[in-house]
Amino acid sequence: MEAVSSSLSAFQPLPQRLMNFFARYPPKLYSAKLTGAFIPLTRPPRRSSQQTLKARSLISTTSTTFNTSCSGPSATMIESTSTPPRETPSSPNASTEELPPNPFLPWRNPKTNRWRPPQYSLRRQADLVKLAQKYGVEPLLPPSRKSSAFKEARILEKGLRVRGTGEGQKVKGHKWERTMPAKLEARRKAMEGMPELIRLWKQMGHGKGWKKYPR
Numbered sequence: 219m220e221a222v223s224s225s226l227s228a229f230q231p232l233p234q235r236l237m238n239f240f241a242r243y244p245p246k247l248y249s250a251k252l253t254g255a256f257i258p259l260t261r262p263p264r265r266s267s268q269q270t271l272k273a274r275s276l277i278s279t280t281s282t283t284f285n286t287s288c289s290g291p292s293a294t295m296i297e298s299t300s301t302p303p304r305e306t307p308s309s310p311n312a313s314t315e316e317l318p319p320n321p322f323l324p325w326r327n328p329k330t331n332r333w334r335p336p337q338y339s340l341r342r343q344a345d346l347v348k349l350a351q352k353y354g355v356e357p358l359l360p361p362s363r364k365s366s367a368f369k370e371a372r373i374l375e376k377g378l379r380v381r382g383t384g385e386g387q388k389v390k391g392h393k394w395e396r397t398m399p400a401k402l403e404a405r406r407k408a409m410e411g412m413p414e415l416i417r418l419w420k421q422m423g424h425g426k427g428w429k430k431y432p433r
Contacts, residue, residue: 232353239346243360247318250367251357255317257368322362340364 232240246252319325321337338346344364350356356366382389390396422428 232355233349236346236349236353236355240358243321245358248320248360249358250361250365253317255320255361257323257361257363320360322360 250256319334322343324336325334326332327334336343340363343362346359347356347362347364347366350359351366359365362368381387419425419428
């Protein structure tokens with residue numbers, strides 16, 4: 219707690235909720251600004267079961283044909299040349315430490331292959347992001363789908379995701395909104411031709427034999 223308070227001394231006093239979060243998840247290990255972690259905007263397409271079955275069947279057929287075609291001394295040569303070299307264990311200094319799991323995202327345990335849900339729900343993430351924005355420490359939070367950086371990047375890539383708001387598009391609207399420009403134009407032309415219409419009305423005896431009534 220003391221380390222977090224000293225690192226955030228340059229900022230204005232933070233509420234206890236943010237201080238507790240930074241004490242539990244230090245910005246040095248979890249923040250998007252210091253670690254460079256980010257959330258991809260699009261998820262990779264999942265492979266269907268039919269594709270995996272086709273791939274497995276293709277691999278099995280190729281391996282069987284290869285084994286049947288290769289026999290004798292040539293097969294032993296191919297086997298000796300195809301065996302990969304043994305990997306030498308890397309030094310401990312070369313291995314890079316992996317970042318701890320993001321508390322805002324689900325995490326898959328590599329040992330059990332089980333998923334752990336996020337430690338904070340989307341509602342609590344939004345509350346933390348709003349609170350951090352108020353005090354100017356949002357970059358110190360872990361990357362989240364509720365962060366302003368993620369939302370801005372998603373809008374730049376995918377737009378507002380509202381039909382009709384894209385470039386060269388227009389909103390459908392109500393029928394009276396779509397027909398209003400044509401009605402206003404017809405009304406304008408009728409008003410411009412009104413003096414001539416009145417003159418013809420009087421010339422023909424104030425409507426005697428008049429068949430050209432305006433609509």
